[in-house]
Amino acid sequence: MTAVPDTGAPAGHEAVGAELARYSRMFYERGWMPGTSGNLSVRLPGAEADTALITASGRAKGELTAHDMVAVRAGSGEVLHPGPLRASAETSIHAAVYRTTDAGAVIHVHSPYATVAACRAGAREHATSLELTRFELLKGLGLDAAERTEVPVFPNWPDVPRIAAEVAGHLGRAERCPPGLLIADHGITVWGSDLAQARNRLECFEAICQLLTLGVD
Numbered sequence: 493m494t495a496v497p498d499t500g501a502p503a504g505h506e507a508v509g510a511e512l513a514r515y516s517r518m519f520y521e522r523g524w525m526p527g528t529s530g531n532l533s534v535r536l537p538g539a540e541a542d543t544a545l546i547t548a549s550g551r552a553k554g555e556l557t558a559h560d561m562v563a564v565r566a567g568s569g570e571v572l573h574p575g576p577l578r579a580s581a582e583t584s585i586h587a588a589v590y591r592t593t594d595a596g597a598v599i600h601v602h603s604p605y606a607t608v609a610a611c612r613a614g615a616r617e618h619a620t621s622l623e624l625t626r627f628e629l630l631k632g633l634g635l636d637a638a639e640r641t642e643v644p645v646f647p648n649w650p651d652v653p654r655i656a657a658e659v660a661g662h663l664g665r666a667e668r669c670p671p672g673l674l675i676a677d678h679g680i681t682v683w684g685s686d687l688a689q690a691r692n693r694l695e696c697f698e699a700i701c702q703l704l705t706l707g708v709d
């Protein structure tokens with residue numbers, strides 16, 4: 493795989509990078525990725541599925557282009573073509589999800605209602621969870637509406653790899669996980685087979701968190 497000069501993105505995958513930039517702009521316009529917040533990644537198709545493209549760190553997320561992406565090893569987050577762009581500071585969390593699930597895409601945003609839920613969950617020192625049941629919207633997460641599920645909430649450790657290790661430990665142990673997690677006082681991370689499924693699931697999580705914020709439980 494050849495890297496495009498001056499970026500860490502592999503040549504031939506501008507379309508994948510452009511798709512990431514399009515999603516990033518969409519979430520920015522919704523107010524779910526204000527400023528430079530949030531990060532997105534997707535596995536490359538076919539034989540290159542061990543590689544993921546992830547948004548570069550610290551960039552205005554409403555203004556990304558196809559060239560603001562960094563190629564990393566999906567399961568470890570190792571940068572494949574070191575260059576001027578830094579991979580997202582939260583790459584290790586994406587890698588933890590890729591390592592322990594069948595995700596093809598991971599989305600992390602600071603959407604308002606999920607962030608309220610993440611702030612209220614009180615996971616300052618220890619992981620906790622947000623119990624969900626009854627909502628029809630659970631079907632949008634691939635769960636039964638009658639099912640009881642627990643969305644894990646992890647402390648927002650300043651050392652991001654520590655968050656990633658806790659995420660990997662949890663997802664590796666848990667039997668039937670919802671496709672998302674909260675980070676206390678921070679935001680939400682959701683995954684799916686591709687960006688479209690991850691976005692649909694994120695919209696359902698956000699709508700559920702809105703109901704909870706409005707006092708429905």
Ligand SMILES: CSCCC(=O)C(=O)COP(=O)(O)O
Nearest residue numbers: 528529530531549550580581
């Ligand atoms: C300005 S938000 C602080 C960092 C963060 O939480 C985030 O989602 C963006 O980090 P990145 O390194 O991916 O730009």
Ligand SMILES: [Zn+2]
Nearest residue numbers: 529530678679
């Ligand atoms: Zn964040």
